[in-house]
Amino acid sequence: MTFAPVNVHAQSASLPAPAAIQRGERLFSGQTSFTYGGPACIGCHSVGGLSFPNGGTLGPDLTQVAVRMGDEGIQSALKTLYFPAMVPLYKTRPLTPDEQQDVAAFLHHAQASAPPAVTPQVAAIGAAIFLLFVLIAWRAGRGRLRGVRRRLVETARAAAAAPKIAEGDPR
Ligand code: HEC
Incomplete structure (x- = not known):
């Protein structure tokens, strides 16, 4: 699988991007807990790349979100998590800057590697x-x-x- 470099923010000299994607996936899916105790995104969002059943349906599918919002949009979205349904959960439990970058890397990667929304x-x-x-x-x-x-x-x-x-x- 080829991987296009994420973006300047998500890359750091000490952390190769694939590791960031992996950490982001673990955070997104709840395998790793967020530092401040925010709930896993998978509870409400699906992403095509994750294994079946792909996550919750309360929030929109985020597979193509990086295309829709752009990497910059994702960065600021993850910083503020200002979406009405998410504010109450994350206002006091924000993602750390590292976590924001990892999740952004994962979401960026998701749109590149996404299978169709309805998988076979x-x-x-x-x-x-x-x-x-x-x-x-x-x-x-x-x-x-x-x-x-x-x-x-x-x-x-x-x-x-x-x-x-x-x-x-x-x-
Ligand atoms: C409690 C359920 C819930 C959780 C948990 C949740 N979200 Fe959301 N999210 C939503 C809903 C619902 C929306 C749609 C906008 C709204 O109503 O707030 C949304 C919108 C979004 C959007 C904008 C999507 C778009 O197409 O505009 C992004 C990006 C996003 N969420 C990312 C995340 C990430 C990353 C996490 C994990 C840190 C997360 N969400 C956790 C419910 C949730």
Whole structure:
């Protein structure tokens, strides 16, 4: 996998960028805790590069956020975390400058390496669940029809009380 250098801010002489991406991913996904105790981003956000199920859905998917906001936008977004839904959580628990850079590196990397938002696995699981429901509905419907038919046949038999009909009926 080729990696384009992040940006000047996210690079530091002592820290190669891939390590920053990795740290950013761990912070984003909650494998590493934020220094000031802010909640992991994955609780509300998804990013295409993370393993299934890709995270929460309360906040927008951040896979392409670096494209949308630009690296500068990401930098200031992570500094302030001013989005209405996030302010109460991060106002007293900001990310340290290092953490901001690591998460920015991860988000920058995410847009470069992102699979499509609906991955084949997700599509396959969706299709399988759909088919299962169709199958269940079909079986339930078939059973009910058969029950209705059996009852009709029984009623007819009782009403006619004629052995001829019973002979003609395969049951
Ligand atoms: C409590 C849920 C929650 C958590 C946790 C959370 N966010 Fe958010 N975030 C949101 C919501 C909801 C929005 C949409 C804007 C709004 O309503 O505030 C958002 C918006 C954003 C945006 C702007 C996206 C856009 O397309 O404009 C960025 C960037 C972002 N969050 C990054 C993060 C990062 C990085 C973290 C982890 C440090 C994080 N968020 C943690 C809920 C959350």
